[in-house]
Amino acid sequence: MRQTGFDHMNLFAEFRSLVLAELAAMAEAGLIxxxxxxxxxxxxxxxxxxxxxxxxxxxxxxxxxxxxxxRALAERLAARLAKDPRIAAVEVAGPGFLNLRLAxxxxxxxVRTALLAGRDYGRSNLGAGRKVNVEFVSANPTGPxxxxxxxxxxxxxxxxxxxxxxxxxxxxxxxxxDGGAQVNVLARSAYERYREAHGxxxxxxxxxxxxxxxxPVGEALKARYGTSLLNQPEAVxxxxxxxxxxxxxxxxxxxxxxxxxxxxxxYSSEKALYGTGKIEAALEALRAKGLIYEGILEPxxxxxxxxxxxxxxxxxxxxAYGDDVDRPVKKSDGSWTYFAPDIAxxxxxxxxxxxxxxxxxxxDHGGYVKRMKAAVAALSDERxxxxxxxxxxxxxxxxxxxxxxxxxxxxxxxxxxxxxxxGAEVTRFMMLTRKNDVALDxxxxxxxxxxxxxxxxxxxxxxxxxxxxxxxxxxIGIAVDDVALAAAxxxxxxxxxxxxxxxxxxxxxxxxxxxxxxxxPHRVAFYLYELASDFHGLWNRGSDDTSLRFIQExxxxxxxxxxxxxxxxxxxxxxGLAILGVTPAVEMR
RNA sequence: GGCCCCGUAGCUCAGGGGAUAGAGCGGCCGCCUCCUAAGCGGCAGGUCGAUGGUUCGAAUCCAUCCGGGGUCACCA
Numbered sequence: 001m002r003q004t005g006f007d008h009m010n011l012f013a014e015f016r017s018l019v020l021a022e023l024a025a026m027a028e029a030g031l032i033x034x035x036x037x038x039x040x041x042x043x044x045x046x047x048x049x050x051x052x053x054x055x056x057x058x059x060x061x062x063x064x065x066x067x068x069x070x071r072a073l074a075e076r077l078a079a080r081l082a083k084d085p086r087i088a089a090v091e092v093a094g095p096g097f098l099n100l101r102l103a104x105x106x107x108x109x110x111v112r113t114a115l116l117a118g119r120d121y122g123r124s125n126l127g128a129g130r131k132v133n134v135e136f137v138s139a140n141p142t143g144p145x146x147x148x149x150x151x152x153x154x155x156x157x158x159x160x161x162x163x164x165x166x167x168x169x170x171x172x173x174x175x176x177x178d179g180g181a182q183v184n185v186l187a188r189s190a191y192e193r194y195r196e197a198h199g200x201x202x203x204x205x206x207x208x209x210x211x212x213x214x215x216p217v218g219e220a221l222k223a224r225y226g227t228s229l230l231n232q233p234e235a236v237x238x239x240x241x242x243x244x245x246x247x248x249x250x251x252x253x254x255x256x257x258x259x260x261x262x263x264x265x266x267y268s269s270e271k272a273l274y275g276t277g278k279i280e281a282a283l284e285a286l287r288a289k290g291l292i293y294e295g296i297l298e299p300x301x302x303x304x305x306x307x308x309x310x311x312x313x314x315x316x317x318x319x320a321y322g323d324d325v326d327r328p329v330k331k332s333d334g335s336w337t338y339f340a341p342d343i344a345x346x347x348x349x350x351x352x353x354x355x356x357x358x359x360x361x362x363x364d365h366g367g368y369v370k371r372m373k374a375a376v377a378a379l380s381d382e383r384x385x386x387x388x389x390x391x392x393x394x395x396x397x398x399x400x401x402x403x404x405x406x407x408x409x410x411x412x413x414x415x416x417x418x419x420x421x422x423g424a425e426v427t428r429f430m431m432l433t434r435k436n437d438v439a440l441d442x443x444x445x446x447x448x449x450x451x452x453x454x455x456x457x458x459x460x461x462x463x464x465x466x467x468x469x470x471x472x473x474x475x476i477g478i479a480v481d482d483v484a485l486a487a488a489x490x491x492x493x494x495x496x497x498x499x500x501x502x503x504x505x506x507x508x509x510x511x512x513x514x515x516x517x518x519x520x521p522h523r524v525a526f527y528l529y530e531l532a533s534d535f536h537g538l539w540n541r542g543s544d545d546t547s548l549r550f551i552q553e554x555x556x557x558x559x560x561x562x563x564x565x566x567x568x569x570x571x572x573x574x575x576g577l578a579i580l581g582v583t584p585a586v587e588m589r
Numbered sequence: 590g591g592c593c594c595c596g597u598a599g600c601u602c603a604g605g606g607g608a609u610a611g612a613g614c615g616g617c618c619g620c621c622u623c624c625u626a627a628g629c630g631g632c633a634g635g636u637c638g639a640u641g642g643u644u645c646g647a648a649u650c651c652a653u654c655c656g657g658g659g660u661c662a663c664c665a
Contacts (some may be wrong), residue, residue, distance in 0.1 A: 006655065040606085042605095042606090042607085044605095044607085046607095046608080047604095047607090047608075047609090047611085048609075053610070055607085055608085057606090057607060057646095060607080060645065060646080061645095063645070064645075065596090072601090093608075094607085094608045095607085095608075095645065095646070096645080097607075097608065098644060110594090123599060140665070144604075175606065177665060180664075180665050181664075181665080182664080184665065193664075196657070270665095297662055298662095299662080300591070300661055300662075301590055301591045301592095301661095302635095305661085305662080308662080311663070313662075313663075315662095323660085324591070324592060324661095325591090325661095327662085328662060328663075330663085331662095331663035332663045333628080333663070335663085337662090337663075338664070338665050341638090347619070349648095359601085363593090363594070363659060363661070364659065365592075365660085365665095366592080366593045366594070366659060366660060367592070367660045368660090369592095369593075369657085370592080370593085371652080390593080390594070390659095392594080392595090392658090392659090393658095393659095397637090406641080433602090434601095434602075434603095435602095435603085437593095438593075438594085438595065438602080439595085439596055439602075439658085449627095450627050450629060452614095452627080452628075453613075453614070454627095455613085457627075458627090460611095461625090461627060461628080464627095465625070465626085465628090468624075469624060469627065472624060473624090483609090514605055516607095517605070518605060522603095523603095523605095526603060526604095526612090529603095529612085529613090530603095532612095533612080533613095536629065536635095537628095537629065537630085539624080539625095539628075539629080540620085540626085540627085540628065540629035540630080541630095542619075542623080542624070543620070543626090543629075544614095544620080544623095544629095546623070549624060550624060551624055586627080587625095
């Protein structure tokens with residue numbers, strides 16, 4: 001395990017280590033057997049505050065393997081832990097929990113740590129620099145991004161930021177599906193707009209893309225090619241128009257992503273895999289493992305498709321890695337299925353040296369998960385784990401009714417429609433207020449509302465209040481920079497309400513690690529809501545109890561300590577919002 | 590029919606094997622001569638879909654059902 005300056009931030013991990021050290025000493029002294037499995041020993045914040053600041057299940061987990069009653073084991077461990085000056089009290093409770101109450105100095109130290117670490121407070125080395133590739137969005141380059149892509153874009157971007165914060169070496173990547181039939185459809189659609197640009201009547205036949213967004217493409221084609229493509233057979237212009245149009249579509253998509261403040265590190269092209277031997281090489285790698293064969297699939301169990309006919313295909317033996325059936329990599333006409341270049345693409349990611357892969361897919365691609373995991377497992381000899389996050393639907397609401405409209409496309413709501421109405425930051429936060437695998441309601445009225453109904457506002461309001469206090473403090477001559485506040489006499493923070501605030505701040509580094517382990521960026525949004533709630537509560541305590549007001553007239557020392565706590569809260573809000581891609585509010589308007 | 594996801598308070602949802610299951614909204618009752626009441630506090634509200642199993646301990650893990658959604662070979 002690498003030791004770094006950040007490791008001390010997770011207080012729970014620190015005290016867990018203390019417990020493990022004491023257990024090791026007990027083993028050394030022959031009080032418990034040596035070599036016990038400590039993996040399930042946990043140190044957690046108890047649900048009930050009456051149970052102290054931290055609780056460990058060590059005695060219960062180890063009772064059986066140690067051959068001792070849990071409470072007896074707990075008593076022995078408690079006696080040892082009680083000697084640590086950071087621990088104010090230890091009690092054995094329930095079936096054998098060890099509840100720790102920590103010295104106030106520990107919580108005061110948390111405030112100081114947060115102030116000194118600033119935006120880095122909570123940063124972790126959990127990832128230990130491992131290379132992870134997060135592939136997300138990967139929308140077809142056939143039109144503007146629509147609302148269905150927004151959630152995936154936000155989740156992927158926030159997850160990437162979270163993993164970077166937790167110590168991974170992150171690459172954000174977009175896979176351009178520019179190799180299939182749909183880009184030919186795009187080309188034909190754009191060609192009609194090109195004819196239109198020349199004053200001809202476009203023939204937007206069934207199956208072509210009707211969107212207005214192709215009109216500028218037609219005009220650009222006219223500017224580039226003049227009349228030279230008119231009245232020419234498709235074979236003459238298809239490839240050129242396709243490349244021209246997909247390039248323009250990707251420009252549009254990049255601009256859409258930019259409007260959402262999403263930045264990719266790498267764009268990978270499906271088309272670029274063709275003709276380079278990469279697909280063949282990837283399949284050859286599988287063939288060498290005996291995983292490619294010619295065969296005939298059984299019809300799907302239960303419901304057989306109307307046009308089912310037995311057909312010999314080139315198949316990938318994905319069942320060897322947990323899939324339900326083997327999967328075709330070649331169509332009957334000998335061309336690749338979509339799966340084949342995707343295998344090659346993931347092989348490429350493995351070859352580029354990533355230690356972990358993450359794909360963010362729409363929930364409608366759920367059926368694709370097992371085969372993709374099988375492919376990566378086979379290609380990496382099970383070295384590289386692939387986690388696939390499926391993003392459920394977003395239901396848009398406005399004026400109490402489902403919202404469907406698009407200025408440009410008629411049928412779907414574009415990313416721009418959403419960002420124009422809600423703003424990028426509000427959109428980003430709202431998209432993270434649900435786990436990725438449950439549907440999310442996005443209500444245009446609610447996201448713009450300034451009330452606690454709206455979690456974005458609620459967190460931002462806390463941030464604004466914090467800045468308001470800092471401004472006020474500065475006005476009366478209190479130094480509010482982080483270094484000065486960190487040097488304040490924090491032993492003056494003794495009220496339980498203040499300690500509780502510091503406890504919540506102390507949970508942040510732990511939360512980062514939990515969220516990163518599970519690839520669950522939504523946890524950050526929920527935590528920030530709780531943190532804001534605690535802060536609003538503390539703020540209002542000042543109404544009843546003037547000793548809890550942050551600015552104590554005529555007592556700069558006490559004021560500084562309280563403002564240090566306020567600022568530390570702001571530090572965490574800033575760090576958390578940064579992961580979500582949201583700028584903390586300085587004031588409400 | 591196979592596979593995947595979901596099922597927790599009236600509603601919308603949190604809850605990495607822990608103790609008496611939480612939050613917001615809605616309902617009821619309170620709090621502004623006081624740092625922003627765009628806020629806060631309290632009360633009421635639950636067989637965690639069902640049944641078995643694993644475990645000292647299950648909303649959480651496993652199995653089988655029941656509901657709801659998604660998906661199912663030459664689309665991507």
